[in-house]
Every structure is written in structure tokens, then in C-alpha cells.
Amino acid sequence: MNRVSVFTLAAMTLGCRSAPPATRTAARAAAPDAAATPRSAGLRAERARLLAAEAVHAAAVAEHGMADGFAAVLADDALYLAPGAPIVRGKAEVRALLSAPPLSHATGMTRRPERVDVSADGRAGYTYGYAAWTQPDSAGAAERRYGKYISYWRKGADGEWRVAAFVLAPGAAPAPADGPPAGFESPATDEAPRYPSESAEAGRRAVAGADSAFAATALAKGIPAAFAEFAAPDGAVLSGGPGITYGPEAIGAGRSASASRDTLRWAPVIAEVAPSGGLGFTVGQARYSGVAPDGTPAVSYSKYLTVWRKQPSGAWRYVVDGGNARPATPYRR
Helix, strand or coil: CEHHHHHHHHHHCCCECCCCHHHCCCCCCCCCCCCCCCEECCHHHHHHHHHHHHHHHHHHHHHHHHHHHHHCCEEEEEEEECCCCCCEECHHHHHHHHCCCCHHHCEEEEEEEEEEEECCCCCEEEEEEEEEEEEECCCCCEEEEEEEEEEEEEECCCCCEEEEEEEEEEECCCCCCCCCCCCCCCCCCCEECCCCCCCHHHHHHHHHHHHHHHHHHHHHHCHHHHHHHCEEEEEEECCCCCCCEECHHHHHHCCCHHHHHCEEEEEEEEEEECCCCCEEEEEEEEEEEEECCCCCEEEEEEEEEEEEEECCCCCEEEEEEEEEECCCCCCCC
């Protein structure tokens, strides 16, 4: 189960980020950055270019299938989080996963992005929204499937956008007809503050530290409180219901009555931050333990992709979080 699923598995029973205690990364506090200075970077045009790249990517997948269409725009070190599979890293490894059942049987995937944004330097960005595809059921009959996705994009040396990390969270129903509520649409600003780190490694440590602090807060204050506290004002999670859950208040309320008995442990295993310092992602693993509706113990394992943005206060907060189930065996770098 993923952290989003944690959220969902808690809502259904649970399912989100968690990792065995032995693999947890200790939370590290990032040192305050120097005052960020807004700088014009033509971000409205860059968002439009990223959205166009997303449309081209989605069309290629729909026409050529997952293996050929999806892999065509992956970065060489791309991360792919497929439902039920372990974390897969590397373009060749992702292609191999997509070339084998059950993903090789998925056809006609379409995507409806709900939000797009980019870093202050226009070198990184993300999209998230809804997906639908066709896949055989247990009897071999074609069945329409639904879900939600997050793509984290990185611009290559050639100026082309490529997918650096992707997660698909299965859902049970088609996407709602309406779009995001007011305040959660794609930003329309043409500039953004920069928060450069002294090094790429320092940036990775900072965003991984925020994720680890998030995990520690979930253990100390409970899962709902942690998800609400670490959500950006415009943050969202790929909830277990048909729609996406928007905003700290709704995110914190989106839990089952058994939340007080649930434990979700997670840890980041990979982190990345844009050169301008204000946008990054973490990929990690989670382990959920709680009580099923019938009163029996419940344990599940998940992986997650979380996109983070640094706030004016200097704190990292997530702008979107989502995940899915994984095998019990943890990913090892």
C-alpha cells in the first residue's frame, strides 16, 4: 500500500508508504537557505511546453502500448512504480517490466492531467491527474481500468522533457467530471523564488530529511495529523476514492475511524532536487500495520512518489503524494 494508499488503506483499511524499521532513514533538518530572490523564467510558457510533452507522451502510449510508447520519453535513470511490483529504476529495466504481463496487456491508456507546474529554473516539473486503460480480467475479457498518476519530469541536456519518476495508483471508478477546486489549478505565475543548495547532494539530503521528518511525525502524532501538517496549502493526495483529495484539511480528514490503531512506517530511498532548489521528489517504501474492519490484524507494503516544494518559510511541504502496493522485500539501491 502506498502513503496515498496508506491514506486509502486507512480509509479502506490502509495502504501507503512504509518501510521496515531497519531501513528507515533518520530525519535530518535542513539548514535555512539564504533569502530566495524571485527571478523571471518564463514559467507560464514552460508549463505549456511540459503539458504539451505530457500530451505527446500519452498519445504515444495509447498508440504504441506501454513498452514502446511509455519508454520512449523516459530518462535513462527513470523510476517506475507499477502496482504490485517493486521499485524499478533505469530505462532498460522499466521497458522490461512494461514488456511483461500484466502491463504488456494494458492497451489504450489515456491520461487527463489536472495540474502542471515547473521549478523556478524550468529544469524540472510535475504533472498529475487521472488515467484509464483496458486490460484483461481474470477470465481474459477486456475490462476498463481506472487510476490516478504522478509524473515527475526532468529536462535533458537537449532541452527535451523526460519522465524521471512515475507512479500509477489504481482506482475503482472513472475520474470525476469536474476539475480541481479553486486554488488548486496549475499556477499562472511567470516567476518563482529560487532556493539553491550548496550542492546537489545537500539538496537531496534536505528533501529526504523532510520526508523522514514526515514519517516521524506520523508515528508521534498519528497519520492524519502528519499528512495534514506536511501538505502544502495547495497539496493533494491520490486518495483511494474516485477523486483526488485537495488541501490539508480534507487530507487530514480522509481517514477511517480505525486511524488511531494504525501504524504507518516509511522511509525515502531516492531523492532529487531541481538545480534552483525549490522543487524535488522522494521515492520510498512503507509498511502499514493496523486492524481490518473484521477486527483481524492487517499488514501491507507499499511504495510512493512524493513531489515537494519549498515554502516561503523555508520548510519543505508536499504538493502531491501517491503510491501503490509492493512486495514485502524492500528495494535496495
